[in-house]
Amino acid sequence: MRGGTAKAVRGVSLELDKGEILGIVGESGSGKTVMAHSLIRLLQQPPARISGNVLFEQKELLTCSERDLREIRGNRICMIFQDPSASFNPYLRLSKQLTEALMLHRDLGKKEALAMAVAALAETGIPDPSHRIHSYPHEFSGGMLQRAMIAMALMMRPSLVLADEPTTALDVTVQAQLLNLMQQLREKYGMSLMFITHNLGIVAGFCDRVMVMYAGRIMESAPVENLFTATAHPYTRSLVRSVPKLGMTDDRLYSIPGSAPDVMSDAIGCPFYSRCEFHLEECRAAKVKLETIGDAHQSACIRFKNGEQLW
Amino acid sequence: MIKFLLRRIGFEMPLSLLTIITITFFLIRLAPGGPFSAEKNVAPEVLKELEKHYGLDKPLGVQYLRYLGQAVRGNLGPSLKYPGRDVSDLIREAFPVSLELGVYALLIALVLGITAGVLAASRAGTWCDYLVMSVSMAGICIPSFVLGPLLVLVFGLLLGWLPVAGWSSPLDRILPSITLGLVYTAYIARMMRGSMLEVLVQDFIKTARAKGLSEGTILFRHALRGALPPVVSFLGPAAAGLISGSFVIETIFSIPGLGRYFVAAAFNRDYAMILGTVAFYAVVIMVFNMLVDILLVALDPRLRSRRA
Amino acid sequence: MRRFVRNRAAVVSTLFLAVMLLLSLLAPFLSPYAYDVQDLATGAVFSNGAHWLGTDILGRDLFTRILYGGRVSFAVGICATFVSVVIGVSWGAVAGWIGGRTDAVMMRFVDIVYAFPFTIFVIILMVFFNRSLLLLFLAIGAVEWLTMARIVRGQVLALRKREFIEAAIGAGLSHPYIIVRHILPNIAGPVVVYATLTIPSVMLLEAFLSFLGLGVQPPASSWGILIREGAESMEAYPWLLLYPGILLSATLFSLNFIGDGLRDAVDPRSAKE
Numbered sequence: 001m002r003g004g005t006a007k008a009v010r011g012v013s014l015e016l017d018k019g020e021i022l023g024i025v026g027e028s029g030s031g032k033t034v035m036a037h038s039l040i041r042l043l044q045q046p047p048a049r050i051s052g053n054v055l056f057e058q059k060e061l062l063t064c065s066e067r068d069l070r071e072i073r074g075n076r077i078c079m080i081f082q083d084p085s086a087s088f089n090p091y092l093r094l095s096k097q098l099t100e101a102l103m104l105h106r107d108l109g110k111k112e113a114l115a116m117a118v119a120a121l122a123e124t125g126i127p128d129p130s131h132r133i134h135s136y137p138h139e140f141s142g143g144m145l146q147r148a149m150i151a152m153a154l155m156m157r158p159s160l161v162l163a164d165e166p167t168t169a170l171d172v173t174v175q176a177q178l179l180n181l182m183q184q185l186r187e188k189y190g191m192s193l194m195f196i197t198h199n200l201g202i203v204a205g206f207c208d209r210v211m212v213m214y215a216g217r218i219m220e221s222a223p224v225e226n227l228f229t230a231t232a233h234p235y236t237r238s239l240v241r242s243v244p245k246l247g248m249t250d251d252r253l254y255s256i257p258g259s260a261p262d263v264m265s266d267a268i269g270c271p272f273y274s275r276c277e278f279h280l281e282e283c284r285a286a287k288v289k290l291e292t293i294g295d296a297h298q299s300a301c302i303r304f305k306n307g308e309q310l311w
Numbered sequence: 312m313i314k315f316l317l318r319r320i321g322f323e324m325p326l327s328l329l330t331i332i333t334i335t336f337f338l339i340r341l342a343p344g345g346p347f348s349a350e351k352n353v354a355p356e357v358l359k360e361l362e363k364h365y366g367l368d369k370p371l372g373v374q375y376l377r378y379l380g381q382a383v384r385g386n387l388g389p390s391l392k393y394p395g396r397d398v399s400d401l402i403r404e405a406f407p408v409s410l411e412l413g414v415y416a417l418l419i420a421l422v423l424g425i426t427a428g429v430l431a432a433s434r435a436g437t438w439c440d441y442l443v444m445s446v447s448m449a450g451i452c453i454p455s456f457v458l459g460p461l462l463v464l465v466f467g468l469l470l471g472w473l474p475v476a477g478w479s480s481p482l483d484r485i486l487p488s489i490t491l492g493l494v495y496t497a498y499i500a501r502m503m504r505g506s507m508l509e510v511l512v513q514d515f516i517k518t519a520r521a522k523g524l525s526e527g528t529i530l531f532r533h534a535l536r537g538a539l540p541p542v543v544s545f546l547g548p549a550a551a552g553l554i555s556g557s558f559v560i561e562t563i564f565s566i567p568g569l570g571r572y573f574v575a576a577a578f579n580r581d582y583a584m585i586l587g588t589v590a591f592y593a594v595v596i597m598v599f600n601m602l603v604d605i606l607l608v609a610l611d612p613r614l615r616s617r618r619a
Numbered sequence: 620m621r622r623f624v625r626n627r628a629a630v631v632s633t634l635f636l637a638v639m640l641l642l643s644l645l646a647p648f649l650s651p652y653a654y655d656v657q658d659l660a661t662g663a664v665f666s667n668g669a670h671w672l673g674t675d676i677l678g679r680d681l682f683t684r685i686l687y688g689g690r691v692s693f694a695v696g697i698c699a700t701f702v703s704v705v706i707g708v709s710w711g712a713v714a715g716w717i718g719g720r721t722d723a724v725m726m727r728f729v730d731i732v733y734a735f736p737f738t739i740f741v742i743i744l745m746v747f748f749n750r751s752l753l754l755l756f757l758a759i760g761a762v763e764w765l766t767m768a769r770i771v772r773g774q775v776l777a778l779r780k781r782e783f784i785e786a787a788i789g790a791g792l793s794h795p796y797i798i799v800r801h802i803l804p805n806i807a808g809p810v811v812v813y814a815t816l817t818i819p820s821v822m823l824l825e826a827f828l829s830f831l832g833l834g835v836q837p838p839a840s841s842w843g844i845l846i847r848e849g850a851e852s853m854e855a856y857p858w859l860l861l862y863p864g865i866l867l868s869a870t871l872f873s874l875n876f877i878g879d880g881l882r883d884a885v886d887p888r889s890a891k892e
Binding site (some may be wrong): 335339369381454547553558563573592596600 | 746
């Protein structure tokens, strides 16, 4: 394997309003996880390098002090990770792990913190929380653990929740329950949610706005309805078509031909070029920049930016 | 868990002990020469009397069984070189000294080693890391019998700060413990660093960071427990090493410990003392290893509910 | 190979070691003194023009003694390592190849032995039996084979399951033949690495035994003997301890760096970073 720099995220710019659920959609390798991690500087720099601005509640997160950052992490911004069984410390009881943030950020004593944590677990539907909280992570099922993870994030009443594929490791019924849960909690507490997933189906029923990422860049950004009814990028269209629907008559599932571009390369032009059925010669050298093409709707495809209607 | 321990105590340990005693017994008996062959100018009749007195004239098999029978009852026989003293008495006198030495050395190794390892891991790639790694490599490569005399030279003879021999005053403990423990400090520092590095890239550490916990909390509350098992496993071989180390250290510093007695017994061909000491060491090691295994299970909750 | 060369410490170490080996081999030609010629009139002398590293109490030139001592120490190092490699590879290969119950028993034996101070037995052996060089090789080798056995067993176990071995068995080739022709060449890498790492342990053990008086016997000298003699008279003549001590440590240092470098080069995944 050669050395080099993997440019996982290139020129991503986004805004999230209070109380909004933003979906970030992309295949694996699209850079969505790296982007989320970089928002609260979870990447080790070095070897990683993050450049740009992250403005949160008037604070610049990329350049602020470690101390300020730690104030915000787990407190104003909470993150939910993908694999709950790997994301909890196997050596510590859940009670310890759930109360630490409370004791740190809210200055609570052990007893009060424990009570709050138990209440949070109850809220996410874990049975017998006052006993189970003293168990170790390996004594829980995946679904239960993810509920605990969600409880851990939400009990801090953060302004922003970053959820990185929180339901991917779980089966479908559990998935539905957890999504429901997050909806309810969002309504109850009014937090903003950045929901990362590769599953368009979830996005459709859950998010307010969606951003589609490919090869580290944002290809399209739109309110959820418009994304599906007025799709403005060939990649998005392919993604939508790849989702199997009831009533399909083809006996083959649609899959996008080709493979994702090399994350190390510095090539200019649209990264989707080689797999796009609508590509033109100019796409090869075109600047991949998001531009507004409709009401709160942005696309990076030059053909849409030129006003064409491709389908 | 209990079942496993019982099997250990009731079956494996006695079996290993028996094997070791048997091998040692026949090894030393089958060798040419006896405990009194070094003494010249001893009349043959006196030699015969001595042998009879210590039961050395009986057939080997009988001696073996007699020894086992007595040993089980705690009687390890009289020493062949210190007339009138029983092996068990000698061990009882000498072992606490070696034990103290070993405990100090181990404590030094654990405290310094773990701290250094954690430090190096948390600053991986920096000069601090390289410093710890280089010093620990030096610690591994400088033998105790080079370091010991060196420390004696500098701190004892040239600077005159510390005593160089004996075991009477508290100050006497310092140089020997450091010399004995330094090698293990080095090993533990390296293992700890490697182990910590492995733990620090795990997902749950990311979760802890995302919660806003300080580096210190992450290192010591979250990472340390996961990183300890290899170091704890190492304690078993480390104890064995401490025992061998004691042979040299006790010789250099003139410490009246079991190690020095053992070496003397070997040179003197004091059969009973050799056998007794070996058997005793075997028991000590086995008990220690059992404690280490218990500690390993205590450290990792995942090992507790599921017993393969 | 390239990765090894990039490791600066390893390269420096190799050069150092090469120099040491060369000096030891050419010992007879390098010094005007024989190693056991005593010059009682001179006594112990610090480094000067005639004696680069000084002399010991009996007037023997230290430089010469160190060179000859190096020969012995290296010889023991290599031979005893050879013994331990033979034992370790055989044990590990058999355990890994047969697998199952036999493997479990064999490796449990290794576990038990690993935690016992076998230096005790080596001491007993050396005291009670003829203190020959051969016995020394065997005794030391018998202590240091354990890690090699573990490594080899792991490798053999993994190789056993691969298709080309299954195919060879299916084709009716005899097991010993397969082991020799197919398995052994594939484990050569790790074996060489760990052999290189065993040499310093072996040399250390030899020095340890010599220090106690149980290793190489005078008038031959090894670094262990030199260190002991140095320790005995160090108050008055510290260089007698320092020179051999430093040299032994430096050699062990180099060997360890070379071994680490080899290990990182062969299997970058096991690199400590």
